[in-house]
Amino acid sequence: MTLSIGWATGLRPTKFSPSYGSSISVEGTILGSSVNEFKARRQQLLGMQSNTDELFVPVVWVTDSTLDGYYAVSNVTVQRKSTTASPNGVFGLTLTPLSQAGNAAAEVTVQSVVRTNVLSIATMAPVVAYALPNTVSEDDFRFLSSLTSINRPAGDDAGALLGTIAVKTKTAAISSQTTFRTVTPASTAYVGACQIQYSPDGGATWFTWSGRQVPLTRLWRITNGHVRLTSANGATPGKLEVYDSANTRWESTSIQHSTNTSNPQAISGPGIGLGTGSSQPTISIAYNSPELVAVKCNDATREVTYSLQRGAMLVVCEWASIVSGASITFGVGPSSAVASTTVGSWGNVAASTDGQGNKPVYGYSPNTAASTVRRDVTNGWVNNNTADTKGVMMMGVVLDSAAPATGNAAADLGDQFFGLVSWSQRMVRRS
Amino acid sequence: MVAENGKTVMTITETLMRPGSWNLGLRGDTPDSIRTLLTYNDSSSGTLSTNPPHIVITSAPVPNYATISDASMLALSLYTGVVTSIEKSRSKIALTGSNLSWWFGNLNGAGPWPVGSSSDAFSSYFSTSSAYSFVANTVGHPRAATLLGNIILAFAMNVMTRGTITDSTTLGQVAGPVAGSFREFMDFICGQFDLEYRFNNNRSIDIGPASALFSTTPSVIVSPDTNGISGTIRGIPGEMSTKYDIGSTVSDVVAVDMGGGFGTATSTRPIITMIGTNNGSLIQRSSSDSAGNASTTAQNLMNLNTSPRATVKLDSAAQYALTRFCRPGDYVYLYDPSADIQDSTNQISFNGRPMFPIKYRVRTLTWPVEQGLNVYLRTSKPSASFFVDLTPYVVFETGGGGATDSTTSDSTRVWTSSDAAAAQTADTGGLVINGAASASARAVSVGDATRLPSGPSQATRGG
Numbered sequence: 001m002t003l004s005i006g007w008a009t010g011l012r013p014t015k016f017s018p019s020y021g022s023s024i025s026v027e028g029t030i031l032g033s034s035v036n037e038f039k040a041r042r043q044q045l046l047g048m049q050s051n052t053d054e055l056f057v058p059v060v061w062v063t064d065s066t067l068d069g070y071y072a073v074s075n076v077t078v079q080r081k082s083t084t085a086s087p088n089g090v091f092g093l094t095l096t097p098l099s100q101a102g103n104a105a106a107e108v109t110v111q112s113v114v115r116t117n118v119l120s121i122a123t124m125a126p127v128v129a130y131a132l133p134n135t136v137s138e139d140d141f142r143f144l145s146s147l148t149s150i151n152r153p154a155g156d157d158a159g160a161l162l163g164t165i166a167v168k169t170k171t172a173a174i175s176s177q178t179t180f181r182t183v184t185p186a187s188t189a190y191v192g193a194c195q196i197q198y199s200p201d202g203g204a205t206w207f208t209w210s211g212r213q214v215p216l217t218r219l220w221r222i223t224n225g226h227v228r229l230t231s232a233n234g235a236t237p238g239k240l241e242v243y244d245s246a247n248t249r250w251e252s253t254s255i256q257h258s259t260n261t262s263n264p265q266a267i268s269g270p271g272i273g274l275g276t277g278s279s280q281p282t283i284s285i286a287y288n289s290p291e292l293v294a295v296k297c298n299d300a301t302r303e304v305t306y307s308l309q310r311g312a313m314l315v316v317c318e319w320a321s322i323v324s325g326a327s328i329t330f331g332v333g334p335s336s337a338v339a340s341t342t343v344g345s346w347g348n349v350a351a352s353t354d355g356q357g358n359k360p361v362y363g364y365s366p367n368t369a370a371s372t373v374r375r376d377v378t379n380g381w382v383n384n385n386t387a388d389t390k391g392v393m394m395m396g397v398v399l400d401s402a403a404p405a406t407g408n409a410a411a412d413l414g415d416q417f418f419g420l421v422s423w424s425q426r427m428v429r430r431s
Numbered sequence: 432m433v434a435e436n437g438k439t440v441m442t443i444t445e446t447l448m449r450p451g452s453w454n455l456g457l458r459g460d461t462p463d464s465i466r467t468l469l470t471y472n473d474s475s476s477g478t479l480s481t482n483p484p485h486i487v488i489t490s491a492p493v494p495n496y497a498t499i500s501d502a503s504m505l506a507l508s509l510y511t512g513v514v515t516s517i518e519k520s521r522s523k524i525a526l527t528g529s530n531l532s533w534w535f536g537n538l539n540g541a542g543p544w545p546v547g548s549s550s551d552a553f554s555s556y557f558s559t560s561s562a563y564s565f566v567a568n569t570v571g572h573p574r575a576a577t578l579l580g581n582i583i584l585a586f587a588m589n590v591m592t593r594g595t596i597t598d599s600t601t602l603g604q605v606a607g608p609v610a611g612s613f614r615e616f617m618d619f620i621c622g623q624f625d626l627e628y629r630f631n632n633n634r635s636i637d638i639g640p641a642s643a644l645f646s647t648t649p650s651v652i653v654s655p656d657t658n659g660i661s662g663t664i665r666g667i668p669g670e671m672s673t674k675y676d677i678g679s680t681v682s683d684v685v686a687v688d689m690g691g692g693f694g695t696a697t698s699t700r701p702i703i704t705m706i707g708t709n710n711g712s713l714i715q716r717s718s719s720d721s722a723g724n725a726s727t728t729a730q731n732l733m734n735l736n737t738s739p740r741a742t743v744k745l746d747s748a749a750q751y752a753l754t755r756f757c758r759p760g761d762y763v764y765l766y767d768p769s770a771d772i773q774d775s776t777n778q779i780s781f782n783g784r785p786m787f788p789i790k791y792r793v794r795t796l797t798w799p800v801e802q803g804l805n806v807y808l809r810t811s812k813p814s815a816s817f818f819v820d821l822t823p824y825v826v827f828e829t830g831g832g833g834a835t836d837s838t839t840s841d842s843t844r845v846w847t848s849s850d851a852a853a854a855q856t857a858d859t860g861g862l863v864i865n866g867a868a869s870a871s872a873r874a875v876s877v878g879d880a881t882r883l884p885s886g887p888s889q890a891t892r893g894g
Contacts, residue, residue, distance in 0.1 A: 052656060053656075109768060111768065113775050113776075113778060113787065115778070116778050177773065286659075286661075286782030286784070287782060287783060287784055292783075292784065294782055296661075303661075305661070305780075305782060306783070307783035307784070316783070318780055318783060320661075320662040390662060392780075420785045421785065422784060422785040
């Protein structure tokens with residue numbers, strides 16, 4: 001029988017001593033189909049140990065769901081056995097259940113305010129909660145009122161539908177700390193969960209990274225099953241993708257950063273991940289949990305952090321100049337010209353749908369009042385009109401823009417961008 | 432300082448405008464050549480004199496410590512302290528002390544004082560119309576910080592040098608205390624004129640408004656899960672807590688003064704009892720030993736105790752040589768929503784995560800003498816090297832990490848001149864203690880547990 005522990009799949013336990021309610025010792029083999037996959041599984045197992053971003057991970061026993069649940073992982077050992085054949089490694093670890101394994105709920109503490117901005121934007125409707133696929137009666141949203149619920153399908157890496165989560169937005173800020181609970185079986189815990197993934201072979205295969213270790217590889221992407229941002233890869237520009245459940249596929253658009261200082265002008269600037277077209281800095285992982293992922297990188301001029309929240313249809317990118325006293329221009333936009341129209345005071349949306357029926361949206365929030373948003377409607381990019389020492393931008397997609405779903409229109413994405421939400425999730429006893 | 436498990440803990444405690452304390456242990460195998468330097472007896476001048484050594488702690492080794500100049504070594508110092516007690520035994524040596532402000536006011540309140548006759552320049556700092564009146568106004572007199580700096584310079588206190596002086600805009604004329612040390616005098620004057628001071632590790636004193644001396648815009652955030660640097664902010668992981676306490680909460684205060692005057696103050700925040708709708712009565716009765724001050728005393732005590740006291744405590748912060756990034760007097764960001772430590776009006780983003788921290792003033796910092804630090808003894812023996820390396824013999828803390836502990840009833844409260852004036856008018860004697868420890872930052876000597884205040888009159892503590 002195969003076992004999934006957190007993001008590590010393809011594990012076959014050969015020896016285990018479950019005892020309901022106390023720790024379970026597991027030993028087994030790793031059924032990796034390649035050396036790269038073995039290395040990924042090894043990292044996934046080791047990365048779960050003492051990972052403060054996600055103390056309890058879902059564990060799914062494919063052929064015996066009675067032991068499914070949420071466990072803390074400890075005493076991990078992994079050893080490689082074969083460089084060619086599968087199984088290619090052995091592992092051992094201890095699983096300690098949270099209370100009784102299946103008796104867990106996700107308790108999410110959330111707080112939202114209007115993102116400080118110089119555009120006089122005072123209203124927003126960010127995603128402040130989500131309900132996972134579950135038994136609805138177990139959810140507890142009583143402390144959040146006036147929520148708008150939006151069903152967002154989440155896809156897996158290949159494009160198959162994983163499940164649908166109910167994303168909840170709220171117009172106006174939750175000014176005080178608020179908590180909600182959502183309960184889901186371990187088998188659906190990762191529907192719509194945020195992930196940091198990397199590719200060891202130039203994009204042919206992708207693996208999820210566990211914990212905050214710094215990945216050595218430089219081709220990375222962040223995803224939450226709804227949108228996915230991929231770094232540039234040499235001369236290949238980065239990608240912003242949206243999941244289309246109707247067609248069970250990811251639909252992409254090429255994007256990069258903009259350092260343009262006049263408008264209109266063909267976009268010019270580093271790629272996603274600050275690649276120059278031939279080389280790219282490595283990223284460090286700032287945060288890696290199912291509710292939020294954040295990766296950082298820097299070049300000689302600036303430090304950039306890309307973050308993605310659960311349930312979001314947009315990726316946020318914050319940047320800061322790292323040369324003392326230096327002010328620069330930095331934004332984002334499509335790699336090839338896309339005729340656009342302005343939306344609000346903050347962004348551009350494609351004037352026409354792309355070949356897949358979608359419209360990319362790019363937004364910017366300047367740091368200082370002197371700096372407004374420079375918007376090139378001929379080429380589609382946005383950046384800060386006046387050089388500054390920091391700023392924040394977003395890239396999103398209006399899926400099926402001819403008839404966008406509730407909460408997915410360009411203006412909605414702006415509301416979600418200007419809502420600044422902090423949240424942390426922990427697994428607690430359900431009853 | 433002895434930990435719960437009986438082990439002696441080697442720590443340094445630094446407190447804003449207080450001597451603080453430190454303790455250090457040396458091993459039994461410390462050589463005699465160093466043991467003999469650990470003495471207060473100095474006969475080198477032909478007369479037996481008291482010559483306290485000092486310690487200098489640096490974050491990195493100073494290879495040329497044997498020949499380096501005093502000024503250069505002190506410029507590298509993370510902490511410079513006076514050794515106030517030496518305990519020697521075969522198996523160990525225990526040293527304790529405080530920071531250099533000890534020289535301006537030791538545990539008994541003794542310290543230098545600019546003595547002189549009425550024709551002495553010192554008297555020029557006082558109004559001629561009344562004795563011991565410190566004057567700092569626009570008419571022909573320099574401002575308070577400059578005055579203090581000039582006194583330090585002119586009277587050659589023989590310990591500290593005058594550092595950076597920045598004046599505040601507060602003016603006035605106050606009656607000074609008639610007893611106490613120069614440090615107490617500085618505490619009083621600074622309280623009156625919205626000034627603070629800092630004794631630096633290089634023997635200089637800086638005087639000025641808090642914003643001139645300390646970081647009022649935080650560059651550090653302490654939170655359970657922040658590490659590294661994001662933009663201009665450094666993250667330090669730490670544990671913190673908020674404690675709410677109604678032990679001193681009152682609904683009314685009734686005060687009687689020496690002249691038989693009677694004053695009351697009523698809280699605008701009613702107290703609901705267990706029964707529910709009835710307003711509860713928690714009446715505090717107090718007295719003032721100054722005639723005519725009953726009403727003011729009552730109102731001052733009411734202001735302190737009208738609402739539950741919230742104390743924010745930062746329990747620990749894991750950071751080597753924490754004082755490189757944060758000193759007592761600096762403001763830091765604290766954020767932990769599960770401890771109610773958050774401010775939704777204050778947004779920052781740290782490593783892509785939004786946070787809403789409070790701004791918190793660090794008043795006391797306690798950090799361990801841990802492996803990696805270097806300890807030097809500053810002697811004054813003309814025949815020996817100025818500095819001696821104690822590092823090989825120090826018993827270091829192995830736990831690592833810094834610890835910060837600061838308690839205050841209001842995380843952003845700064846003692847202003849109006850507070851000082853309110854305290855002053857409650858008791859014209861000059862030394863005023865305002866009730867609970869939370870307001871002790873400016874009240875003279877309350878922060879030093881070993882000393883009780885003395886002076887011509889005692890203010891009355893509430894409760």
